Amino acid sequence: MTTRRDFISKTLLSSAGLMLGKSVMSMSASSYNRIIGANDRINVALAGLGRRVGAYYEPMGRKEANVQVMYLCDVMQHQRERCLKEISKHITGKPTLENDIRKVLDDKNVDVLVNATPDHWHTPGSILAMQAGKNVYVEKPCSHDMQENEWLVATAKKLNKVVQMGNQQRSSNHTIDIIGQIHKGVIGTAYKAVAFYSNSRGKVPNQTKAAVPTGLDWELWQGPAVRRDYTDNTWDYNWHWYGWNYGTAEAGNNATHELDVARWALGVDYPEYAEVEGAKRHFLSDGWEMYDTMLSTFRFPENKIIQWDGKSRNGYNTYGSDRGTIIFGSEGTVYVDRNKYKLMDRTGKLVKNFDSASHEAGNALGGGGDTTTAHMINFLNTIRGKDKLHAPIADASISMAMVHYTNMAYRAAKGFAVDPKTGRVEDAEVQKLWGRQYASGWQPKV
Helix, strand or coil: CHHHHHHHHHHHHHHHHHHHHHHHHHCCHHHHHHHHHHHHCEEEEEECCCHHHHHHHHHHHCCCCCEEEEEEECCEHHHHHHHHHHHCCCCCCCCEEECCHHHHHCCCCCCEEEECCCHHHHHHHHHHHHHCCCEEEECCCCCCCHHHHHHHHHHHHHHCCCEEECCHHHHCHHHHHHHHHHHCCCCCCEEEEEEEEECECCCCCCCCECCCCCCECHHHHHCCCCCCCCECCCCCCHHHHCCCCCCCHHHHHHHHHHHHHHHHHHCCCCCCEEEEEEECCCCCCCCCCCCCEEEEEEEEHHHEEEEEEEECECCCCCCCCCEEEEEEECCEEEEECCCEEEEEECCCCEEEEEECCCCCCCCCCCCCCHHHHHHHHHHHHHHCCCCCCCCEHHHHHHHHHHHHHHHHHHHHCCCEECCCCCCCCCCHHHHCCCCCCCCCCCCCCC
């Protein structure tokens, strides 16, 4: 990528010099900017054009991003067409529409894959991209299970690729500020964090065998997943709740964010023990196949603890908001969410209430906002050597481990010990859930 850019830079800047010598005034502003910025421009492919893709429109169009969106890739035809219409309001040029991510990755001019596909595609798609020479921005959850967690980190290290997960609160200025204060002792010794999420999701359709929707490549949508017949509305979000072949339940879907903030605040890595209390509590006869209510507990060295209180279908804001993280310390407490933080002393008296200018979405499907934009710009500038990743995959994967331990404990119906140095699990029954089955020929080759 660097060699290609160097070549473009020298060629175009030489041409620009000749043109400047003749008549710079004859050049349009857009032509001039394309020449001057070409040596720093990054060619991007967006894969997975569902609800989340709208969050990328602003960063892709930002001047400081300096990207060319080369491909819009999705296995559903109308999503490709809709995305082209919407993103064209933000960018110049016309991206190529593509159904097959593998064809996109074959293009040597693509520098970056933004991977917003369903969960079961995150690690396999990201590994394919790195092996094709691309850097990767992969949405949460970066992996479907602990085995994929390990493969993803190992591949990034082996191939020396820049890989950032979409845990965008790591690029939130007010969160960076208050976490820094916690690490400096503003609440004494931080010993416990409660990450929480409340939503009022409704009934989910029971799965019924149906014809594959017009325009959907169902074979490619399944990709690495074990093959099965199509059931009504599976491809459009409800795959999250239809078993473990595709999704990672609400832990992977949402707890990822706040668990990451909790671990960051406490300065811990892998826990020593993981346990859960979880069940399906609402609409008992509907198609939702996983827990919709969950309390996960992780015990760490030095007597530190993280809990995730997740209520997918009960919108009561137990902690005064629909999502956020509370950090308890020996001398005070901090509440932080995507847009603000509150600092309290040990008696509960409010010391500081900071409302940021951030407008990052909370429970809205797809989300997006200025924190997502900042996270993407951080990723792009790291590729250029101008910044350092806020969420490098080697660290983000440790937060992801709590997501996977949550699901493993729920599925095994038992708590278990974890090696706090390696994250490995010795319990034989739980260990069976370390990885997953793949469709023939689709297991990542690491």
